[in-house]
Amino acid sequence: MGTLANAIKETLTENIMRWRGEGEMKLPSERYLSEQHSTTRVTIREALKLLETEGLIYRENRRGWFISPPKLRYDPSV
Incomplete structure (x- = not known):
């Protein structure tokens, strides 16, 4: 992966x-993101x-990219 993609990933x-x-x-x-970062799609x-891949976002077909909800943490000892 290119370093520009990694830099954009960090910003996002x-x-x-x-x-x-x-x-x-x-x-x-x-x-919009490609125009904002002056790069290609x-x-x-x-x-x-x-x-x-990191689980921070997910994609829905024909709808776009969404922020994933926070992961649930379950502590069985409580």
Whole structure:
């Protein structure tokens, strides 16, 4: 993966951590993100795939990318 995709991933990760907890939130479109970061949609998709692999976002067909809800933590000792 390119270093630009990793840099975009880090920027998006910071934004996701700020937005998380506000309920289901849709990320901006790939086209908007590519214009914002002055790069191609292919590079944006690489960054989004990295975030999806980490479980921070998920994709719905024909709807776009969404922030994953926080993981539930279950402590059976309580």
